[in-house]
Amino acid sequence: MSGPRFSHVALVAKHQAPTSGPIVEQIRQFLRSKGLRVSLERQSAASADLSGYPVLDAHEIGQQCDLAVVVGGDGTMLGFAREVAPFGIPLVGINQGRLGFITDIPAEQFREALTPILDGDYETEQRSMLEGAVWREGENIFSGLALNDVVVSRGASAGMVELRIHVGEEFVANIRADGVIVASPTGSTAYALSAGGPLLHPSIAGWLMVPIASHGLSNRPIVLPDTGEVSLEIVAGRDASVNFDMQALTHVQHGDRVTVRRSQHHSLFLHPTGWSYYATLRRKLRWYEGGS
Structure with a gap:
């Protein structure tokens, strides 16, 4: 697919990862050789010990750059994608370790x-x-x-949490469990997958709600339309918490209500031509084992 070309590229790397310096510098030099203006994300530059280059924070990147190249893993991409979501800047993921679900270009192949x-x-x-x-x-x-999920879970030292769940105005269930995950299709390959949820293709307009170690064996994962609001009220359970992509964390009390709805923002990813979601699943989940 043919699309617009770029002029000002931001380079983002995993924070607190000084070993990312050499690969970030290689990519920076490569981008410069293509005639592009390159800025480093401020915390990435500090972590990678790269000084003397133009730096911007996430808000400035969203305002000034027309492409961001994110070097690291899916966690790095998740954090940055949340920060620049209001700006709609396209993102490309360069993976330093194992192939990621959303950072899908191996570091050694970044030039190609x-x-x-x-x-x-x-x-x-x-x-x-x-x-x-x-x-x-x-x-x-x-x-x-959140790009992946919103999770309500029990405290580290407490027992189960009890949640009263509504979808829109309709009561769905009272669930006693270690927690409940509300995941996007992107998040269906993250915590929700570990908790026994199904995979959702990214083009599906739906959410996935997955109980975590539910007390009742009849409480099963369910796919919901993404047009309404999911509400999870804390009925019982001490030290419960809610987090967004396993990052932003806040403690909740009895009577608190966590709501989840579709954001007006979205993340825009660019992939090499011929990229396939199914091929990513095949490699990441090793579906090719035993095949001819």
């Missing part, structure tokens, strides 16, 4: 993969995002975005 992308030859993929909020006595006390 980025060359056609920079020339405007790439696949575009849009991923939906979740918007979560915590309500206490009618007041919004916390909110955040």
Whole structure:
């Protein structure tokens, strides 16, 4: 697929990872050789000990850059994607370790993969995002975005948490479990998969709700439309918490209500032409084993 070319590229790397310096510098030099203006994300530059280069924070990147190259793993991409979601900047993922679900270009192949992308030859993929909020006595006390999931879970030293769940205005269930995951299709390959949930293709307009170690064996994962709001009220359980992509964390009390709805923002990923979601699953989940 042919798309627009780029002029100002941001380079983002895993924070607190000084070993990323050499690969970030190689990519920076490569981008410069293509005639592109390159800025480093501020914390990435500090972590990789790269000084003397133009640096921007995430907000400035969203305003000034027309492409971001993210070097690291899926966790690095998740964090940055949340920060720049309001700006709609396209993202390319360069994976330093094992192949990621959303950082799908191996580091040793960045030149071969980025060359056609920079020339405007790439696949575009849009991923939906979740918007979560915590309500206490009618007041919004916390909110955040998530690309993968919003998770309500029990405290580290406590027993199960009991949640009263509504979808829209309709009561669905009371669930006693270690927690409940509300995941996007992107998040169906993350915590929800470990908890026994199904895979959702990214093009499906739905959410996945998965109980974590439910007390009742009849409480099964369910796929929900993404047009309404999912509400999880804390009925019982001490030290419960809610987090967004396993990052932003806040403690919740009895009577608090966690709501999840589709965000107006989305993440835009660019892939090399010929990229396939199924091929990514096949490699990551080793579905080729035993095949001819």
